[in-house]
Amino acid sequence: MATVSTSEFRNGLKVMIDGDPFTIVDNEMVKPGKGQAFNRVKLRGLISGRTLERTFKSGESIERADVHEEEYQYSYSDGDLFYFMHPESFEQIGADKAAMGEAEQWLKGQEICLVTLWNGNPISITPPNFVVLQITETDPGLRGDTSSGGGKPATLETGAVVRVPLFVPENEVIKVDTRTGEYVSRVKE
Amino acid sequence: MDSSLLQERATFIRAIRSFFFEQDVIEVETPVLSSAATTDPQIDSFVTTSRGRDAEGPERLYLQCSPELFMKRLLAEGSGPIFQLGPSFRAGEISPLHNPEFMMLEWYRPGYTMEQLMDEVEALVSNFVDLPSIERITVAEAFEVVGVADLYSTTIEQLQSAALAMALPSAEEMDLDWDGWVDYLMVLAIIPRFSHAAIFFTHYPASQAALARISPDNPKVAERFELILNGMEIANGFCELTDGAEQRNRFQQELSERSAAGLEAVPMDEKFLQALDHGLPDCSGVALGVERLMMLSMGKEQISEVMPFSINQV
DSSP, rough: OOOEEEGGGGGTTTEEEEEEEEEEEEEEEOOOOOSSSSSEEEEEEEOOEEEEEEEEEEEEEEEEEEEEEEEEEEEESSSOOOOEEEETTEEEEOHHHHHHHGGGGOSSSSSSEEEEEEETTTEEOOOOOOOEEEEEEOOOOOTTTOOSSSSSSETTSSSSSEEOTTTTTTTTEEETTTTTEEEEEOOOO | EEEEEEHHHHHHHHHHHHHHTTTEEOOOOOOOOSSSSOOOOOOOOOOOEEOOOOOOOEEEEEEESSSSSHHHHHHHTTTTEEEEEEEOOOOOOOOBBBSSEEEEEEEEEEOOOOOHHHHHHHHHHHSSSOOOOOOOEEEEHHHHHHHHHHHOOOHHHHHHHHHHHHHHTTTTTTTHHHHHHHHHIIIIIHHTTTTTOOOEEEEEEGGOTTTBBBBOTTEEEEEEEEEETTEEEEEEEEBOOHHHHHHHHHHHHHHHHHHHOOOOOOOHHHHHHHHHHHOOOOOEEEEEHHHHHHHHTOOSSSSGGGGGGGGGOO
């Protein structure tokens, strides 16, 4: 079991708390003038997403989480699991809906995603920052309206719904920022 | 680096020097390197080696975590009131409020009580920070503020229950001794409660006396104080322990705590203990983190913002 001392705590370090992997999002050493120092730590659950606060005696060691990130290409879903392939080893892994989270709505296949693995199992999927998808359904816009304000909902081929400017028609291919879920531009094919 | 920083620091340091010059406190310089290190288990000293003076091989030397012991040797030789401004070193202490090398202002006043020294600390600090008068409360009174009555009769379990009742982080799984719980409640409950106040905490538990004397009026407390401004520790002072035998016992106690915690053994300062045996005059002394006071004075949140080169730039 790999352990890590409070002196090595830094943001982004992955550690085990009550049997689940967490990432450190804030670490502050607090010290009375003399006497025991403590590390006051905020952590985010890599599976649950919940944030919690813990305090450790400075110098204490805790278990490190065997968590790393790797790029995989999204292949397909059988409705239950979402399958990804390693671009070099061609090894295939399956992620469940919980691990897919928001990523599901942006992926149609072939995208290179960042997969977070804990003990070799995918626990979260980060889609590419930008994806290019076709609009399958949206209300016709007002002709001649080129303003970017306002906008209307548009359903994409993956099922995601984003707000697009009024002038963007159905069947148009658009670029979306997956971090914000916002329309970026039209894509000329 | 902000170009005005050097000017501000220089003005600040000059003001400290003139404050003591006007009080006829003389400035001294004592070594950074010593053959002895602090025995305090919570402080990790930097160590370096020098080619030995004889055939015994390299000599280990420790960078001083404060000039306290050297300054007390000067006092024992009859120096009278002295102050020092200079670098102090503590390995591994890095945070928005900590830099492993920092400037300490330390001064000693023969014949002063702890209260008289606190008056002087307040006078000095008022030159740099716009303060109302600084409130003085004992550590036991501070614990009453967060609902812990009669601190010195509490058990470990009672202190832990108080932490649980306040829903403090990890209160349930913390494994601490009585002093550890006092420290825990201090940094997680009490100091945050006074985060917008100017306050002297006085009369620490006798078990946390460090180099302070035990109060002649109450054996449960030590004549030790800390100045906390806006939740930040600025200074720590003592009515100094002058009893060499008791000081040796405390050092030995700390060395056994170090060994129990698996920390490196360090040589205790025998020359300092000899000076105490020779006779340290009754005095009070205080150490003040100069950069912390600069942070408050200049309105900065990070110690690195008031240093030309912080640890990340060296």
